[in-house]
Amino acid sequence: MFNAVKLGLRLTSALAVVAALAMPATGKELVINSDSSFPAIKAAFEQAIAGFEAENPDINVTFNVFDNEAYKSAIRNFLSADAPDIATWFAGNRMLPYVDAKLFAPIDDVWAANNMSDTLKSAESSVTFYDKKWAIPYTYYQWGVYYRKDIFAKLGIAVPTNWEEFKQAGETLKANNIVPMAIGTKFPWTAAGVFDYLNLRTNGYDFHMALTRGEIPWTDARVRKTMAHWQELLDANFFLENHAANSWQEALPPLVNGKAGMYLMGNFIVEPLREAGLTDETLGFFQFPVIDPAIPTAEDAPANTIHLAAKATNVEEAKKFLAYFARADVQSAMNEKMSQLPVNSKSTVANDPFLQAGFKMLSNTDGGLAQFFDRDAPAEMAKAGMEGFQEFMVKPDRLDAILDRLETVRQRVYK
Amino acid sequence: MFPTPIQNTSRRTYIAYQVLLPVTLILWLLPLLGVALTSIRPASDITAGNYWGWPSSFSLIENYRAVFTNSPLAAYILNSFKVTIPTVIGAIALSSLTGFALAIYKFRANLLIFFLFVAGNFIPFQILMVPVRDLSIQMGVYNSVWGLILFHIAFQTGFCTLFMRNFIRGLPFELIEAARIEDVSEFRIFWFIVLPLMRPALAALAVLVFTFVWNDYFWATVLTQGAHAQPVTAGLHALNGEWIAAWHLVSAGSIVAALPPVLMFFLMQKHFIAGLTLGAVKS
Numbered sequence: 001m002f003n004a005v006k007l008g009l010r011l012t013s014a015l016a017v018v019a020a021l022a023m024p025a026t027g028k029e030l031v032i033n034s035d036s037s038f039p040a041i042k043a044a045f046e047q048a049i050a051g052f053e054a055e056n057p058d059i060n061v062t063f064n065v066f067d068n069e070a071y072k073s074a075i076r077n078f079l080s081a082d083a084p085d086i087a088t089w090f091a092g093n094r095m096l097p098y099v100d101a102k103l104f105a106p107i108d109d110v111w112a113a114n115n116m117s118d119t120l121k122s123a124e125s126s127v128t129f130y131d132k133k134w135a136i137p138y139t140y141y142q143w144g145v146y147y148r149k150d151i152f153a154k155l156g157i158a159v160p161t162n163w164e165e166f167k168q169a170g171e172t173l174k175a176n177n178i179v180p181m182a183i184g185t186k187f188p189w190t191a192a193g194v195f196d197y198l199n200l201r202t203n204g205y206d207f208h209m210a211l212t213r214g215e216i217p218w219t220d221a222r223v224r225k226t227m228a229h230w231q232e233l234l235d236a237n238f239f240l241e242n243h244a245a246n247s248w249q250e251a252l253p254p255l256v257n258g259k260a261g262m263y264l265m266g267n268f269i270v271e272p273l274r275e276a277g278l279t280d281e282t283l284g285f286f287q288f289p290v291i292d293p294a295i296p297t298a299e300d301a302p303a304n305t306i307h308l309a310a311k312a313t314n315v316e317e318a319k320k321f322l323a324y325f326a327r328a329d330v331q332s333a334m335n336e337k338m339s340q341l342p343v344n345s346k347s348t349v350a351n352d353p354f355l356q357a358g359f360k361m362l363s364n365t366d367g368g369l370a371q372f373f374d375r376d377a378p379a380e381m382a383k384a385g386m387e388g389f390q391e392f393m394v395k396p397d398r399l400d401a402i403l404d405r406l407e408t409v410r411q412r413v414y415k
Numbered sequence: 416m417f418p419t420p421i422q423n424t425s426r427r428t429y430i431a432y433q434v435l436l437p438v439t440l441i442l443w444l445l446p447l448l449g450v451a452l453t454s455i456r457p458a459s460d461i462t463a464g465n466y467w468g469w470p471s472s473f474s475l476i477e478n479y480r481a482v483f484t485n486s487p488l489a490a491y492i493l494n495s496f497k498v499t500i501p502t503v504i505g506a507i508a509l510s511s512l513t514g515f516a517l518a519i520y521k522f523r524a525n526l527l528i529f530f531l532f533v534a535g536n537f538i539p540f541q542i543l544m545v546p547v548r549d550l551s552i553q554m555g556v557y558n559s560v561w562g563l564i565l566f567h568i569a570f571q572t573g574f575c576t577l578f579m580r581n582f583i584r585g586l587p588f589e590l591i592e593a594a595r596i597e598d599v600s601e602f603r604i605f606w607f608i609v610l611p612l613m614r615p616a617l618a619a620l621a622v623l624v625f626t627f628v629w630n631d632y633f634w635a636t637v638l639t640q641g642a643h644a645q646p647v648t649a650g651l652h653a654l655n656g657e658w659i660a661a662w663h664l665v666s667a668g669s670i671v672a673a674l675p676p677v678l679m680f681f682l683m684q685k686h687f688i689a690g691l692t693l694g695a696v697k698s
Contacts, residue, residue, distance in 0.1 A: 037653070039485055068657065069652070070641045074640065249461075252464075253463055256464065257463065268659075271659075272462045273462065275457075275462060277463065
């Protein structure tokens with residue numbers, strides 16, 4: 001008992017010291033909560049914050065790093081109970097629940113004052129809801145097809161630009177006992193990547209967005225058209241066998257060992273592949289081929305964002321930070337550290353062939369940038385959708401039942 | 416004599432035994448061997464699909480160093496100690512008192528209370544998940560080391576009480592009667608007579624509870640989040656990257672995390688085995 005009292009006393013005095021340190025007598029405060037627990041991302045944030053403090057010596061920034069997974073459930077609590085000034089989150093419909101719950105504040109004034117509709121144009125639509133701007137996007141990465149350059153060269157396959165060439169490339173690979181595409185759907189988001197691209201190429205960005213917003217029934221003929229394209233690939237044995245038993249990571253070995261030729265994935269695939277010995281001579285990147293030439297190409301490019309909390313106490317300082325975070329030089333430096341792409345069009349991109357290729361592709365994308373299925377669709381719909389796609393890849397003849405089920409979920413989720 | 420010593424069986428049985436034993440042993444240890452092997456592989460082996468073959472290079476030092484330098488694993492391990500040690504002390508202190516009371520005093524509800532302690536062991540703790548989480552939030556100990564300690568003490572005390580009560584029951588009651596005649600207070604009887612005799616039981620229970628609590632994963636994930644309070648069993652995932660599961664680091668981390676209970680076992684092997692059977696039979 002005595003020890004407990006002593007401990008309590010010691011704790012209170014320790015707290016008092018901490019509080020005294022955290023609040024200098026003069027100067028302003030800024031509190032940032034972030035999910036950047038991974039070393040490279042944390043380092044990029046720390047560097048950017050140090051730069052901000054150097055430019056604004058009167059502002060003292062408190063930077064709270066949460067565990068990446070824990071953050072997803074913590075954000076709801078702290079935004080309503082103990083709000084920071086700024087919080088990190090994701091672009092697209094993923095932020096909508098917080099916008100609707102009035103936990104994020106609109107920042108149109110920051111956008112207007114800094115001409116961001118020009119500099120952050122590529123991700124503008126993904127942070128705009130109810131005609132207001134709700135976030136600053138600071139990083140994104142491209143999706144596309146990563147392929148074995150050396151195998152393609154050896155078999156004389158040109159980089160496919162349209163659907164027929166794509167299927168033909170698959171045939172050539174198969175004729176040489178190479179599986180056209182590696183994929184692992186144990187965690188089914190990878191199947192959603194395939195759906196996103198087939199749907200974006202078949203029906204276009206606007207249709208895809210309307211579908212993920214719940215405005216179009218899953219039983220629509222246009223969805224069936226997308227699925228028919230998928231069926232063509234399944235009928236042609238395009239994908240690795242047993243994909244439902246492997247994670248995306250466990251499907252990497254076939255690509256590394258030359259047993260598979262291509263992999264539809266985000267740019268984060270490059271790092272482990274390089275580690276495993278693939279070089280810029282053996283690994284290449286191309287844009288997912290065009291299916292319908294009449295439809296402008298759209299891409300998946302998930303963006304991460306920072307937000308002004310609706311209950312922020314230091315709004316003035318927070319807005320200063322938001323403007324700083326949108327700047328070209330800040331985003332260039334951060335993304336170089338994170339090996340991702342800056343959103344600001346005036347930024348420079350790290351000297352890496354894959355990042356350069358991605359930047360070039362996304363800068364020339366006129367169809368629009370989707371955020372990926374599980375960010376564009378609400379959580380419940382996304383879950384049902386991804387499970388459905390996985391099931392379809394294993395049992396394509398169950399298509400009708402799957403689409404009916406997704407339609408039931410849609411009617412419940414978007415009420 | 417049953418079972419028949421293997422030397423006395425037929426030659427065929429003997430040979431089968433000699434062959435099957437090592438085979439079963441290797442099969443049994445295969446997962447552990449896999450973890451140990453993975454922990455000294457470079458990440459490239461895993462991406463290239465070399466899961467069971469000879470490592471392309473040895474990165475024993477790199478991996479084990481990365482576990483401590485690139486991740487908060489050390490903080491998680493410290494949390495494990497912060498949870499486990501007070502729990503061991505608390506559960507044993509409480510259960511030696513309850514065990515003493517239930518073994519020595521004859522009162523009407525004695526057996527009922529004893530059964531209550533025993534029955535606690537039969538409740539699958541999964542069904543307590545939601546109520547305990549709510550309770551810990553209302554008590555303000557959610558997401559803190561204290562929440563875990565309090566819960567573990569409460570849950571371990573039931574088993575420890577069964578153990579202690581049966582052990583004290585086995586002590587000669589004459590000792591206590593003799594002390595009472597000398598007019599020794601009841602607490603002094605407990606402190607000076609019973610407690611010293613309980614030393615083997617205390618040691619055995621300490622080892623058991625330490626292992627149980629150290630290896631707990633369920634409550635670690637239900638009651639805590641993040642590096643400030645979570646023990647190492649739940650913290651191993653922090654070794655993974657944003658996209659990639661770093662199995663080589665997770666394996667190395669698992670081995671590091673398994674060391675304290677393993678060391679504890681080898682240091683106190685005698686007590687551990689005694690503890691497993693203690694209280695199981697009543698003579």
